[in-house]
Amino acid sequence: MRRPASVRTCLLAAAAACAAAPPLPAAEITEMPDSTATDRTAVSVTVYNVGLGLVRETRVLRDVPHGVAALRFMDVPSRINPRTVHLASLDDPGGLVVLEQNYEFDLISPQKLMEKYVGREVEIVEQAEDLTTRSVRATLLSVNGGPVYRIGDRIVLNQTGKVTLPDVPPDLVPRPTLVWTIRNERAREHRVEASYLTDGMTWSADYVAVIAEDDASLGLTGWVTIDNRSGATFRDATLKLVAGDVRRVSARGVPMEESVATDRMRKAAAPQFAEESFFEYHLYTLGRPTTVKDNQTKQISLLQAERVPVSKTLLIRGQPWWFRNQRGTLTRDQKAEVVLRFDNTKKVGLGVPLPKGTIRVYKKDRSGAEQFVGEDAIDHTPRDETIRLHVGDAFDVVASQTQTDYDALSPRMSESAYEVVIRNHKDEDVTVTVREPVGGDWTLIRASHEGRKRDAGTLEFEIPVPANGQATLTYRVRVRW
Structure with missing residues (x-):
């Protein structure tokens, strides 16, 4: 249906008027002063033992204008994960x-500055032998493999002199910076909280155990070691540590873990962390503010316990494949493992969750000087669990194991006899534990010493060995598999 001529004329006039009207002005963006670490009023750092840190910091933004503004939020870690950043006003x-x-992490450097000036004019200042200087104007053509200049109608390589630039390109920053475009309802001051995750922060636990002279008790001191490689310093921070196996997913979907270790702290100090259960982990909060500097390893005392009862075991282990076919001589001069065991209970002065780490064991010699005797790693250990440490192998207690008989009763059943000779070169009696991982459906036929079934796959003997003497264990087992 054709419109009347008068209507068509009005529509055309309106369209022409719209085309002639200027576009609506875009919202002006006001540049705010940079926000730096000096604007912080509080900061909390939670460090995980998987190479991760959670930072929550409060800053004051003064004179935030009404409308749309640009804010440069500086002094953040260079290893920040920008996808995790959250900003909120605490006041409004x-x-x-x-x-x-x-x-923005395109940082100022000589190479970056030269790259930004490719195609632009620069000034080269040369110094003569008489110390006079002259300036040459040149166009920078390339920096690939070294600068290439056009000076007049010539292309110049390996030009001597210092290159001076008129200014810093606006898209280069001196340090990593978050740049926010914000909208503010009314002009005012805001207290804001920014939170984010950053890589490059981790912590581990390290323990020092000093064995008593009679090997019957130990003193245990725990330390935490915090390693900050995030690219930022956090002054007077509230420090929290999370102990537990927190799962992280990398860009390829592969879980990641990190760990660090440290040497012994020579003197014990009072514990400074308050511990609490948190989700399926444990949270440790330092009871005072502390400064966590970039590229710093910090150690803080975690726990201290005295006279914790401990037992020492000398252990000879067998191998599961010894019980399936004919073998003959199994070992010669096998050293006994030295294993320490203590309970993490309140009754003995512990009873606290122990984060995973390394326990280093010391003992005083006759002069009273502490000597290192071994170390072992522990996993996260809840309270009321037992800790076992393999700290080394005995020098003076050795064993030889021999299969003295083998009888194949059927394709899936055999009987075999064994002899274990244990030699003790110490000036005191010892008891040695012989642990044989037999496996399968097994029966102890006979033995020279009483054996016990430690579990479904393990046979164990306790063998007394006299000082400067030896003891011989013989036994026969039937195995079906």
Whole structure:
């Protein structure tokens, strides 16, 4: 249906008027002063033992204008994960809104500056032998493999002299910076909280155990070692540590873990952390503010316990494949493992969750000097569990194991006899535990010493050995598999 001529004329006139009208002005963006670490009023750092840190910091933003503004949030870690950043106003959560976020990490460096000036004119200052200087104007053509200049109508390589630049390109920053475009309902001061995750922070536990002279008790001191390689310093921070196996997913979907170790602290100090259960982990909070510097390893006391009862075991282990076919001589001069065992219970002065780490064991010699006797790693250990440490192998207690008989009763059953000769070169009697991982459906036919079934696959003997003497264990087992 054709419109009347008068209507068509009005529509055309309106369209022409719209085309002639200027576009609506875009919202002006006000540049705010940079926010730096000096604006912080509080900061909390939670460190995980998988190479991860959670930072929550409070800053004051003064004179935030009404409308849309650009804020440069500086002094953040160079290893920050920008996808995890969250900003909120503590004074007016609904009045301050983040419209856009950019993480700028194109840092100023000689190479970057030269790259930004490719195609532009620079000044080269040369110094003569008489110390006079002259300036040459040149166009920088390339920096691949070294600078290439056009000076006049010539292409110049390996030009001597210092290159001076008129200014720093605006897209280079001196340090990693978060840049936010924000919208503010009304001009005012805001206290804001920014939270984010960063890589490059981790912690581990390290323990020092000093064995008593009679090997019957030990003193245990625990330390935490915090390693900060995040690219930022956090002054007067509230420090929290999370102990537990927190799962992380890398860009390829592969779980990641990290760990660090440290040497012994010479003197014990009072514990400074308060421990609490947190989700399926344990949280340790330092009872005072502390400064965590970039590229710093910090050690803080975690726990201390005295006179913890401990038992020492000399252990000879067998191998499961010894019981399936004919073998003959199994070992010669096998050293006994030295294993320490103690309970993590309140009754003995512990009874606290122990984060995974390394326990280093010392003992005083006759002069009273502490000597290192071995170390072992422990996993995260809840309270009321037993800790076992393999700290080394005995020098003076050795064993030889021999299969003295083998009888194949059927394709899936055999009987075999064994002899274990244990030699003790110490000036005191010892008891040696012989642990044989027999496996299968097994029966102890006979033995020279009483054997016990430690579990479904393990046969165990306790063998007394006199000082400067030896003891011989013989036994016969039937195995079906």
